[in-house]
Amino acid sequence: MKIRLIALTCLTVSAAFAQMGGGYLGPAVLSSGATGVGNRSGQQVDLRFFAGVNGTYDSSQQPVALDSTGKLLTIGGLYGVEATFGVYGTHSWRTARLGVDYKGAAREYNGGSSYDSIDQSLTLGYTVQESRRLRFDARVTGGIYSNGLGGIGITPGITSESVVQPGALLFDSRSYFLQGGLNATYMFSPRTSFTVGGQGFDVWRQSSQLVGVEGYNLTGSVEHKLSKFTSVGFSYGRQHYNFPRAYGQADIDTGQLFLGTNFGRVWNLVVQAGVFHSEVTGLQSVALSPVIAALLGQSSTIQSFYKEDIFPSGSVALTRRFKRSSLSFNFERSVTPGNGVYLTSKTDSGGASYSYTGIRRASLQVSGGYNSLASIGQGIQPYRSGNGGAGMTYTLPYSLHFVVRYDYRYQQIESLIYKHTGYSATIGLTFSPGTVPLSLW
Numbered sequence: 001m002k003i004r005l006i007a008l009t010c011l012t013v014s015a016a017f018a019q020m021g022g023g024y025l026g027p028a029v030l031s032s033g034a035t036g037v038g039n040r041s042g043q044q045v046d047l048r049f050f051a052g053v054n055g056t057y058d059s060s061q062q063p064v065a066l067d068s069t070g071k072l073l074t075i076g077g078l079y080g081v082e083a084t085f086g087v088y089g090t091h092s093w094r095t096a097r098l099g100v101d102y103k104g105a106a107r108e109y110n111g112g113s114s115y116d117s118i119d120q121s122l123t124l125g126y127t128v129q130e131s132r133r134l135r136f137d138a139r140v141t142g143g144i145y146s147n148g149l150g151g152i153g154i155t156p157g158i159t160s161e162s163v164v165q166p167g168a169l170l171f172d173s174r175s176y177f178l179q180g181g182l183n184a185t186y187m188f189s190p191r192t193s194f195t196v197g198g199q200g201f202d203v204w205r206q207s208s209q210l211v212g213v214e215g216y217n218l219t220g221s222v223e224h225k226l227s228k229f230t231s232v233g234f235s236y237g238r239q240h241y242n243f244p245r246a247y248g249q250a251d252i253d254t255g256q257l258f259l260g261t262n263f264g265r266v267w268n269l270v271v272q273a274g275v276f277h278s279e280v281t282g283l284q285s286v287a288l289s290p291v292i293a294a295l296l297g298q299s300s301t302i303q304s305f306y307k308e309d310i311f312p313s314g315s316v317a318l319t320r321r322f323k324r325s326s327l328s329f330n331f332e333r334s335v336t337p338g339n340g341v342y343l344t345s346k347t348d349s350g351g352a353s354y355s356y357t358g359i360r361r362a363s364l365q366v367s368g369g370y371n372s373l374a375s376i377g378q379g380i381q382p383y384r385s386g387n388g389g390a391g392m393t394y395t396l397p398y399s400l401h402f403v404v405r406y407d408y409r410y411q412q413i414e415s416l417i418y419k420h421t422g423y424s425a426t427i428g429l430t431f432s433p434g435t436v437p438l439s440l441w
Contacts, residue, residue, distance in 0.1 A: 033127035033137025037099030038090040040439040041357040042326030047089035052430025054082040060149045060422025064207045080109035096128035117146035133187040140180040174206035191225040210340035215241040229262040248282025250344040273314040280377040307377045325356035345373040361395040365441040386410045399433045
């Protein structure tokens, strides 16, 4: 599956780059491609690279391990050094636009070498207008995560559509993921457009105690512009999750109405509402009756299950763009392939963020949010997490930038004693030539 997915991703990107044509019409409400990739403070920026060194402190580590008493191993605070590197920004041609967001972080902890890691995140988006009526949007996202907390986990290229959400990971264990897809939009008339597309994805985890997932997502939508600033439409998606090593699979059909509108030139609102229908199959442990247990000499057995449900889904995203900053609020209720412990799950997530890129020296980012998972079929208690963070860069002479960041995370499994909190803090210097302040988040 990994080889097939990588091949699909390469074909997707090469097909997208082969397209050239007429005037660019801009993205639709539900478009992907280069939309938002490489942007900072809600604005497109030129391509820019950076490299830096930070001192770091991390108290949030939760390994997949037990201590001598059989309880989850607890790690104290770890001091270390972190090297960061990456590139972000956009480049436009007459009929096309490329967006890139790449960030890497290599960490080495003092006295905790088993937790040293190299985390990376990459998103490439490409949008091209083939003709007056036809547009293609391609996007590829991939990454390596060993730590669910920190600046790399909130790289702008990692959106709610990513199959791995670092902030929702229960354990800090290495995870790899890759997903890629292509959408085609046909302008039936100046006001009406149709979009079809699909993507494949694969998540595999280093720990054998955590479950990976592979699958695909097929989508279709119709959008109609009521006016210059308002669009309505309907979208349909078919998702398939397959969990290796006989953990089961799931098929999800989602139908939603959506509305997108601008208030003046600075506020943008997108609302989606609908339902999703899930069919989940897998294995579960069941207790045997005392008589059967005595006969067989075992107290439980494994049996397959099938579960079918219908749940509401929807999302709200509100964005306010200023000249040099942006403010956003979001809420989403959908279905997810889980985090390696929780498999197919209902999820509620929400948050707010503010980012500012000054014209001279400073940039600032503040964000906070929450996430919940309720398994469909496993019969385990819901999981909840909350997070918050802030980061700042300040321009110094010789293309150097002072960088500081703080992140906090809270995790809890309902009705159980598991609660975990932690934070990470970094401070250091980053080299990045440019005429505007560096913006890492």
